[in-house]
Amino acid sequence: MGNITIKNLTFAYPGQAPLFDRYQLNIDGSWKLGLLGRNGRGKTTLMKILLDQRKFQGQVQSNLPFAYFPQPIADPDALAWEALSESNPQLEQWQVERELRLMAVDPIILWQTFATLSGGEQTKLLLAALFAQPGSFPLLDEPTNHLDQRGRRQVADYLQNKHQGFIITSHDQDFLDRVIDHTLVIERHQLVLERGNYSTYFAQKSRRDQQAISQNEQLHADIKRLRSAKQQRLQWAQRAEHEKQNNAHADKGFIGAKAAKMMKKSLTMTRRLDQAASDKEGVLQEVEEVAPLTITQLPSTHPTLLELDQVGLTVSGRQLFDNLSFKVAPHDCVLLTGDNGSGKSSLIKAIMGQPVDQVTGTIRLAHGTKVSLVRQQYTDQHGSLTAFAQRNHLPVDQLLNMLRKLGMERASFTTPIDQMSMGQQKKVELTRSLLTPAQLYIWDEPLNYLDTYNQEQLVQLIKQEYPAMLIIEHDQHFIDEVATKSVTI
Structure with a gap:
């Protein structure tokens, strides 16, 4: 199985900030890779780039034959097998039946109208058709949507037993933990590639976030302390200068030297303050901000709604x-x-x-x-x-x-x-x-x-x-x- 090498990947939709900015990445084609990240971060876009369906800057090098889920169905009112074979004429019926049985699904659904199948049945059928293509490298975009609990267990077992790599997106934590062995996470300003499943990544992310929060709190305390010390030195220097100007008996040379020294210390603190503020700007950039939601709930006098x-x-x-x-x-x-x-x-x-x-x-x-x-x-x-x-x-x-x-x-x-x-x-x-x-x-x-x-x-x-x-x-x-x-x- 081949690899995927990405160099200086840059992509932005018109009028929007870049989703990817000079990203570098190497992916082993044998990995069962979970592609994670918050909505709108570019998971599906990255898959489309791999499929050469989006124009981008940089290089994507791979000899893998990518195949995308969910595949489009041209005629959903046809029998399921006819709809699948129309979209992919090279598909063999016995191959799809084999994959359905591996998924513990009765192949009888091939002879039902595709549109009348439930969302979960359609998902399992499309997965079977995708993996029935010899040598394909699947890109699975949210296959757990519309699957019931039993269906998720079936698909998890099926993917777990596959002796081939793929890239998958899903927001079902338990499902991902059973299926993937590597994670690629699109965070706010970086890509994070790690070995392990979702829980492994999330535990490491939580530690990184806590360290960032602690560092931010320390920097905030440092900034507060430096501002106070800076203000004190400025006030002292100003009082000294006032005394020098208005007290004829004062040692003006000594006072002037002391004031200059305080001003120099104040400038040093200003630089330290600016550096601390600059450090503080970047320390929380990958910490996810989660605000509480509200709901517009109306009261009711009915005991049963x-x-x-x-x-x-x-x-x-x-x-x-x-x-x-x-x-x-x-x-x-x-x-x-x-x-x-x-x-x-x-x-x-x-x-x-x-x-x-x-x-x-x-x-x-x-x-x-x-x-x-x-x-x-x-x-x-x-x-x-x-x-x-x-x-x-x-x-x-x-x-x-x-x-x-x-x-x-x-x-x-x-x-x-x-x-x-x-x-x-x-x-x-x-x-x-x-x-x-x-x-x-x-x-x-x-x-x-x-x-x-x-x-x-x-x-x-x-x-x-x-x-x-x-x-x-x-x-x-x-x-x-x-x-x-x-x-x-």
Whole structure:
């Protein structure tokens, strides 16, 4: 297997600060490399550069045959196998079936319409097709999105047993710990390449951050002390000069020499002060700033905001579930779990009054209850952030402030939403929900594309404010942290 050598890589989107600035990098093609970093730092962009799909300055040298996940599907309304083979005519059916079996997936899904497969089924099928290509070097961009817990275990086991290298992005910490053996992290002003998994990197990053914070505190104390000493010497020199001018009996030679000495010491302290201030400017540049989030929660007098009684759901003639009953009261955080394709997202559509094939039982939403939704799919987001705020009746300044808290750089505020990274688009969707006044929050896989810092922000917000929530999520750490009850379909 070959290597990847990057020399003086520089890249910036038009009108924005550089994502990469003269970066150097050497990657061994046998590594199972986790590509990490906060949203908008350029993870997907780096993959596109490796695929020669972005113009850049510098050199990228490699003989690896890169293959990108997720692959585009030209005709999602065709049978899955036909859709795959149309996109890649060299693909052999038996190869894809072999990879599906290694993933513990029934190859029968090849003969279902691609568009009718769940997001998790589509993910596993596209992964199987990618690894079925002999000699390819996979670039896997967020494969854990839309995978349920069982699906994540299946894919983790599958990748763990692969005797080949790849590059993968994901924000599922447990998944990465099982899969990768090296990490490449795009930090604020540098690339950090280390041996080990996510936990290894994060422990080292935490130590580096703590050292930087301690150094910053020491420099702050030094600056305060130097400023005080400098001011004292200046005051003494000024008093001495005043005495020299106004006291005819004073030893003016002695006073002048003493004043000059104090002024010299003051200038020395000024230089030391400037150096300490300069050192302080750079010491925290790689420490991630994480601000607490807020939510526009409205009070409710209803003891129950949402109630499902013996609800069943049938889609395309197939019954997904029946006899589902639960309630969401104020301050409840109900986690709705279940395998991909079990009907969780379809249930949310039914709750929101959107068309679903057949619903039995009773869904009661308390009278006058305002619902704020985070959707899995938000392809209708487009245009500027200002126009988005106006369409959704949100204050522009609050929208931008919340996005900054979520880690979005100000330079991205002028980028049209549909040209933002998937993580940035998810932050826009999440911000809309947080700023929309509501008594009930319904979130469909809110952690997709969000980095671990954002995930922790949401955990802390929910544990502090206790909004009434119904959430679909597969991240076990998040479920353990926030759920007051869990309902499994």
